[in-house]
Amino acid sequence: MAKKQLRVGMIGYGFMGRAHSNAYKQVGQFFPSEHQVVLKAACARNAEQIKKFAEQWGYESTETDWRKLVERPDIDVIDICTPNNMHKEIALAAAANKKAILCEKPLAMNTAEGREMVAAVEKAGVPNMVWYNYRRIPAVTLAKKLIEEGRLGRIFHYRAKFLQDWTIKADLPQGGQGLWRLDVAAAGSGVSGDLLAHCIDTSIWLNGRLDSVCAMTETFVKERMHNLTGKVEKVGIDDACTFMGRYANGSLANFESTRYARGHKAAYTFEINGENMTLGWDLHDLHRLQVFDYKDDSKIRGWKSVHVTDNSPDHPYMANWWVPGLSIGYDASFTHQVADFIQGLESGKPQSPTFKDALETQAVLDAVLDSAKSQKWVTVAKG
Amino acid sequence: MAKKQLRVGMIGYGFMGRAHSNAYKQVGQFFPSEHQVVLKAACARNAEQIKKFAEQWGYESTETDWRKLVERPDIDVIDICTPNNMHKEIALAAAANKKAILCEKPLAMNTAEGREMVAAVEKAGVPNMVWYNYRRIPAVTLAKKLIEEGRLGRIFHYRAKFLQDWTIKADLPQGGQGLWRLDVAAAGSGVSGDLLAHCIDTSIWLNGRLDSVCAMTETFVKERMHNLTGKVEKVGIDDACTFMGRYANGSLANFESTRYARGHKAAYTFEINGENMTLGWDLHDLHRLQVFDYKDDSKIRGWKSVHVTDNSPDHPYMANWWVPGLSIGYDASFTHQVADFIQGLESGKPQSPTFKDALETQAVLDAVLDSAKSQKWVTVAKG
């Protein structure tokens, strides 16, 4: 039986462009469906670079103007892998052209932009999703399932951290190849939009709405050379951001993110403490879920390290990979997201996080940055 | 050569009474000095109980009125192991009687009380110390030494947690045998004075003054039976307390404590992130110090788990115990404290934390509780 084509138009070719492309190529082998993903076109301003990328990854054609790409009739889905300040404009144009949209996170520069984007995709009625890929690490998905089964009971605490150390050196420029995340004009914020956004998304998914927050930010290196002007300029991003908060379900939040925690590469960790069960996870050992089950026999009660690699329905997504004990990589989370996106298309039940879901995270981010500025508790706006 | 006697008068016989007594009995064997500790008298209101305790632990006599004890001429040092609300009164009387004083933590119910106590011991000129025993876990003392050697460089972050789960069950009474920590009248506060106090003391010792804090507290179980009235009454303590803060050295603080983190027994952990080195510690594996040394060869740079058990000067206190690989217990931290207290007496250089040192922690605790109430940032008062 011939498959339906899902023709992708990719904008960007950096870290995320590669991660998504790998997922598009893998999905048909590991998660076969009625659809076949076709890498139709890749787009970037630099004609030479995008051509090279397209050849290496098997895209059929290239564009240097994203406006042309979103108007091409042979494209079904637009994948936005640009810096954050381009998300809104591209998404609005893509929606206007009735394209499905897969947008990198965070959704937008702020809640206001995010609302426009949600309105656009809802008006156009196009499928849409945001690449909060950590939801689909099997150990994290398993955590979600355990929570949905009601195993945790009343929740008391949720804490998350995302620690890195790569910007400690003072001679990194703000902006430029691979460094736009240090340029406030392109990124909108520093660790909050880049790292905390992931933590917040997972947290809302697992623990529900965050009602109010109180935050603190710091910029440790105050000035850096700017790649565009060539001059040393004031740094506009937050190097570190910590916040406390209260969830709608009465539990307490403690979040922290920084790029100045020596020794941590990409240490995204979370822990959720329920009356009956606690769950914990660490991106550095992404295939493990830490589980403390109070209902265990008290003689041998302890923290369980669950190696989430069984090729059985017990462990989400893993039945489609290898055999027990053999782990998959970070990259597989993107493959799972594409598989679920397609499953959403075929079933008619959109898979989260949609733009609307991601708007909630945006509202928390806005509240966090407001609070850091005002030094007061801030109520999170409704998405 | 005959030894000088150090005659101890102990007030209290609970958990801490036992821990201190074990230290007094061990110190002469593991850390011999010019002094011999003599267990002279144990004191508590219940004559039968204190008699039993005295027999078991080898105290020569008992008292049921602490006022009598502090006046006895055959006592050199008063050890205060009572609930917090008795610390001040006893300490003032002991100082007036020219006794050296070893006081359980936290120093007092609040900063005002603490100031009186500091004034009293300074006026009397008596040796004084507070039982913040975690400073003398060898791995923690090693952390202090590494910081003093300047190995960390500029500090960016200090984070500490003290997580427990023993009060989740709603049928614990507030107050009574072994439960005075749940009674606000006896304890002054909940997890902040009990658990965060330890975290703050270590942090000030390792990272210096905390300038300002912003806190959040919560009481998850709002009412409990009171042991004195036999009635269900409103709970006055904090079950959980989280705070952010800023240190005088420009680094950021993130502290959290709770008795509602399922799965954690006594999970006191801290991490300090410096430009060149990060150090981490966990009470659940107290003999290990986690070290990340950025100056290591980049090919094999990673987190080192240092098993701080070498019987060499490299590892504080350990030359006096066993052989490499064989760990000592939580209890040894008290033995070390007594050894250092005696060393302070003999050298004339008082060992920290003195009452004055502990007053700083008290000031942070007051600021934390004020902030939680006012929901604002609060500047920490000078000790």
Place this chain on the structure above:
Amino acid sequence: MAKKQLRVGMIGYGFMGRAHSNAYKQVGQFFPSEHQVVLKAACARNAEQIKKFAEQWGYESTETDWRKLVERPDIDVIDICTPNNMHKEIALAAAANKKAILCEKPLAMNTAEGREMVAAVEKAGVPNMVWYNYRRIPAVTLAKKLIEEGRLGRIFHYRAKFLQDWTIKADLPQGGQGLWRLDVAAAGSGVSGDLLAHCIDTSIWLNGRLDSVCAMTETFVKERMHNLTGKVEKVGIDDACTFMGRYANGSLANFESTRYARGHKAAYTFEINGENMTLGWDLHDLHRLQVFDYKDDSKIRGWKSVHVTDNSPDHPYMANWWVPGLSIGYDASFTHQVADFIQGLESGKPQSPTFKDALETQAVLDAVLDSAKSQKWVTVAKG
């Protein structure tokens, strides 16, 4: 510039067929070279199954007779993913047809077969390699580099284990879909050929020739239903195999493998103890290398957990993947092997393990099984 084609003919479509196919599809994107891998044909006796596999994975054609496949002029390399008892016959035919050969491990049913295969590929002068993929897990490759740099000094011990628990249940049949590893006629042996083979290959690579061995085997479940006869028959494979040995360099070997170690999924671990450095690895956390460096400052000497995920030349293969902290999966080891195989073709320097390299492992396996039978020490034959 047009790429040279490397046209693959795959025999088999099980676990390894999938793992290799994924590698063929990924290699061009992550490790671009002058060659383009083309999935030309997939072969298996079951026409329907192989057709389905070919469609899913993008093979251009199918065969049901491997003899036809090896004679096809449009095939450059034959990939042998069959049960072990087919390796020799196919390899000899492929060599006779001047095909390059990639053969699953173990090379053969025994050393005698292996020698025929080595003779065949050497006579034919065709590129050849065996899929001992664990050499190319970045952490393992890093271990090899550290050893080659002479960091370990004199070696005293090498120990390896491969523990599983999946055959404890007595109702598994011997043989049949996914279970040929339990059928001695198809597999030749049990855990020794399946699991110990990996351990031995890595060990020879890292620590050199094993001179002599003394082994013990056990079959815990003595009878199982046979899938071909439908009858309960005596089990011919070893369920567990332990051996001691002596290396040519004077160090001692301790190896163990079993499928009856409850709790272990695929626990392949090794440790090599040198005078100056010890290295350890665990397949369950494959992105970490454990390093103990005696030359470290004695105050902070400890086991380092190196997260081998830096996108720099420090960490083998990782510069071609993501960013520090983001791990790759088990599957990437195959992608690396294809990349190196191609690099060998292009450079003219064959990459190990060749058939000849793999023959050494076969000789150790034979000695191990001989020793278990004779209950005596056995000298390992020269490959």
Place this chain on the structure above:
Amino acid sequence: MAKKQLRVGMIGYGFMGRAHSNAYKQVGQFFPSEHQVVLKAACARNAEQIKKFAEQWGYESTETDWRKLVERPDIDVIDICTPNNMHKEIALAAAANKKAILCEKPLAMNTAEGREMVAAVEKAGVPNMVWYNYRRIPAVTLAKKLIEEGRLGRIFHYRAKFLQDWTIKADLPQGGQGLWRLDVAAAGSGVSGDLLAHCIDTSIWLNGRLDSVCAMTETFVKERMHNLTGKVEKVGIDDACTFMGRYANGSLANFESTRYARGHKAAYTFEINGENMTLGWDLHDLHRLQVFDYKDDSKIRGWKSVHVTDNSPDHPYMANWWVPGLSIGYDASFTHQVADFIQGLESGKPQSPTFKDALETQAVLDAVLDSAKSQKWVTVAKG
């Protein structure tokens, strides 16, 4: 009520002399009974040294001739902490004088000596015990209880290692202060009697009789200066010893011990694999028991790290110490052994390991050394 006195005569004042003395002093406080331990006399050839030791530890008197000590009527129990070559002679004399005997491990230089010792204590009818203290680490005792409760089902494997690295340096003399363990005349053997003896004792206790063994030993540093002659002489001890074996219950043994495993201080680890449960332990984190329970819910099945520190009957011995999460040290295992020895006296049910129990371990040690010499499998003699 007046307590019965248990008057100890200690022979030796080294590492074990200190460890035992600490236990004698602690036992009355933590494990009160009808007996009071009295440190009556300490004995060693060096009058000055033993005097100093007696003063520091509170022994009432000293002796320089052990024969005098064992004849003193005011001594109830003789504690033998000498090098191994003195155990037999002292034990025989002590038994002849009707003293209870606590003897350091291993029981004797060999099985023949051990048999004489067993005969002597049985003839004399005196209480006797051997200091295989690791049985009384709470996590190890918990393992024993779980096995006795039948939780493991059929046992397949038992593996143990005791790895150290302190003799790698070639300039250590054989013999002398603290180094008699390197002198074959004093120690009888190297790592086998010193380290493997512990592993074997625990294993017999947990898994029953070892029927046969096959061993390999190595002496890496062949010559060392001898402290008595001052000359470089051939080393007579084994630096490393590995053996395989078969238990009476059908399970397989894999044991290894060495002082040449760089990075390991006192890494005694064991694991026992049962059909339904696996248990593991590591001396470096002695308060944790690793438990894999196959009967757990398959979704969240994993290795549990049980922090064996609950002050409840769930965790052996711990109800007498602190509160959950606070660990005790290596030293506490000796305190527990004294407590149990006294409990045995009072109940009339001797606590293991008696001399007779320890003789079994001696028989395994003899078989191991025989096998290493003959390079053959050896049947373990009946104790």
